[in-house]
Amino acid sequence: MNGDLVIAVLVVGLVVRQQLRTRPVRRIGSLIIPAVLGVLGVSGIAFGIASVVKDRPLAALPVVLLVASLAVAAGFGAARARTVRVWRGPQGEVLRKGTAATTGLWVAAGGVHLGLGLWIDHAARAGVLGTASLYAYLAIGLGTQNLLVRGRAAAL
Template identity: 50%
Template sequence: MNNASTVIGIVIVALVIRRQLRTRPVHGKGGVVLLGFLGAMGVLAFAFGVASVVKEHALGAATIALVATCFLVAAGFGVVRARTVKVWRAPEGQLLRKGVPATTALWLVSIAVHIGLDKWIDHTTRTGLLGASTVYLYLAVTLAVQDFLVRRRAASVA
């Protein structure tokens, strides 16, 4: 991952963590915009990463398995983090949510695990292009799963 991508990734993760520690409505539209942005950037970056690697050699089974594992891990962290988010109904009737310190800790562990998977993916391809290209999709998957589960849990709050 080049320096610009690293800085952008750190800024996005910091903003996401900061946002999740604030009390906000469950059904806000800001999450949809962020997920759309991350998804679009993720598809472009991943397509570029795959194209760059296959110029030199075919993707092996280990690489494909590690990329799939990367996204399964993202979903898993989304499930676990969703359970740490407090959901309640305000006296005015609005559904609210707020992450707790455990939510932040899980974000940091999730990012560390992703970095490790990135390095492992790149080791299997012998290039430094594919692993780093998964970061935006990783964030999109983990946020989408977390958001879906928090919204589903909020629907049951009476």
């Protein structure tokens, strides 16, 4: 699991770093990373469920908490989208750049996911369902953020 944690920290670090760079708003490119994370997330959740059900039936509470966690990810994505600066560049292209508030919300989202993940795993009394859902959490949060930023860019 230590290798998985290192990879997860690297992925989150790269996503946050990318957020702080000035870059163009793209129609499709902004959804590729969330899609890849989504595939990893679905496989992580499937692995987490399998790790729980091998020992006992999966109770309702961990599932409810998992769904709530993913809803929280969407909420953080929506909040972060409001903190991203969007403007027209000198060539007429639409640019974006995250702010310190964007970074703060990423840190808060990570802390919330960690807490909810531990609660999910405690409620399941086995397995790694909560921690295995990190990629799904990132996919939903980043996807929501990118869709909303694209909407703001289209309005310019």
